[in-house]
Amino acid sequence: MNPIEQVSLAWLALGRTLRQAWRPALWAPWLLLGAVEVGVVVLIWGYAHPAVSWVMAPLLRNWAGEDALHYPNVLRRLPVLFGGLDLVIGAILGSIMIGAATLLFAERFRGSRAAVGETLARAFRRSGTLVLSHLPFNLLLVFMTLGIDRALGARRAGLTHGVLVFAGVVVVPVVVQAVFLYVGPLVMLEGRSALGALRELPRTWRRGMWAALFLGLVMLLPLVPIHFLSGHAEAIAERGSPELIGWLAIAEVAVGLLVWFVLSGSACLVYLGAIAEPETGSAP
């Protein structure tokens, strides 16, 4: 498939996935992930409540220092604290949920219905493979973002600063995500091992890299304003209400879930349509 065909396919996949958004069963993996993420936000936000302070206060003190236990410091640091934890949640639970969502979407696009409980159980059974196969993606994203952050710390203005910001916000996430976008289908639909899935990636790039880049770029758009606001937590705390930072984190979780819902569905459909071997799956 040439790039134009791939982008057209990705566009169609986006539309078809969005039309599935009203089916509650397809949301199950993402709601589970969202519940965990929101739970973490709430735990950090409400660390002082007697119901949780016995565990949260010592954790926060060790992690962010005694000063973080004063209002509104914990909210000021919420984006950083939650961001760090979310990386771990995403790398473990997020990888498993991608697997579950891929199965659910594949069944839906093939015209059958999968039982949610059974699908989740299948994904959890393959959790080791899913986490390991997504590990390079997560590590690469973390290290490249850290590297760009460090470079940004050294250059506070000018053209280089602008280029680094563009690279950090757009290029790195989109490219890294595109490279590993079809890992979920390779593991769950082709039944590959972690190493096997990674070995098969070049095949997916040849047939679906442009589609993956297009999907990544489109799905980045709803996240940009939220990331921008999260980056200005200090100003929000000073000029507005510190609680807004907590709500912003929850909004970030919600938008993130929507993005992953659409991305996993679209990736599954592009995979089925353009990448899958004939015996593995058929185009809907």
Added chain:
Amino acid sequence: MRRAGQLLIAAAAALVAAGCGDGALWARYRAERDFWKACKEVDRIQLNPRLAPDAEYDRALAAFRRLAEEFPPERWAAGPRSAGYAGDVAEVSGMAALALGQVEEMRGRIDQAERCYASAFERYRGVSTVAAEAAAGQARSLLRLGREGEAAAVWMEMARDLPLVDEKRGLALEPALEAPLEAARALSGRGQAAAADSVLDAAVERYQRELASRSGTEAAPPIGMKLALALERRREFDRSLDAWRRVLREPALGADRPQVVLALARGALEAARPDTALVYTAWAGREFRGPLGAEARLIRARAWESLGMADSALVVYEGLVESEPPGSEAQAQARFRRGELLEKIGRWEEARAEYRGLAALQPAHELALAALVRIVRHHADQKEGELARIEGRRALELVDQLIATQRDDGVLMRGRRARADLWLAMGEAGRACDALADLWRRYPEAPAGAEAGLEAAQLAESGLGDRKRAMELYQGLLAGSGEPATQRQAQAAIERLSRR
């Protein structure tokens, strides 16, 4: 097994629901949150306190009051609970009680502020940081209300009852340290010199006692500094210098070190030991750059003056004028002091050139305006009336030009004050009275405005013999001045004039 697991989960859930964490941490979180939100209300008022509607003040006051009532010191500052988070809750509650006074002060309701501070001082005696700030606020308000005697009593109570160090943080409590010095100042102001000396003696003893046990700690340098100042006020300059030297040896001194060296130089000058002052200023000159270095050189010049070596002092001033950036504070000081010294040693032509140079180079600086007045006064003092008038008119032209071209309110006020002083120096009492009354009309809320109003009224009453105008001015001061002390003086003057 399954049943045991269920029981375990149920027990954990019950534990969480019951809240086995620290209740005081939760209280501190809520107190800090409410305090933060109440402070935001104050931030809105502070954008322009004069234009803020009453509702905004009321909202801020209600927020602070609610907080102070929700976390009363009787509960959070008492007994073993006062340690840790509970102590923090009491402190935040106390800060809310203090904020009540501060908001009332911003609103101009000084009597209300005084009552708030008094109440906070009484209720939060167990929270030393709050009690110290509250008592200082009360004394400050009493002073503004013109109740100097009561203010002195509060400072004395602070000096007697409050600890000098906040044990929780190990830091000195600045208002408590300052209290005896303030009390002594207020008592000497009321002519009670013996009582002032006795307060200072008690303070010196207490500072020394405290220092003996706290040497080497964070609290030692501020206590040592206050000891040196108290001894200086007792005119025990040698002991004061010793105290400053001990402060210099304190390991926790840190960033205040240059200030202590300068204090030593100033102290030596006060102690009539200009030679020692020269040694310290030489040290400061070698070690410190910028404004501190310049200040050291100014003290050095004064030391040379004290030794009667005017030429050496003039060389130091000359060096300052040449080395300091044009328009700097140090340059203005050096030029003015050089003018004064030249005038003193009889080199008037050079002194006048210096004064004029300052007025030309930094026309908006208050010393430049003072230099213009100085030229006119010199001629008036020498009975050179015509010359005084010529110089006065020239100076008035410069000041009028400054007023016409400047936008800065502070500069305009200083310029208008200089106008009045120039008319006074020229012996034009009527015009001086007009200029002072104009200053009062323009700045009724500034202390300088109220002071000018009083001067204008006194000039009208005694200098011009215009009783009607004096009465009008006093009545205006009574109705329009925000300063209770000024109102009190105006009231007394009105009663005096009415009796005649």
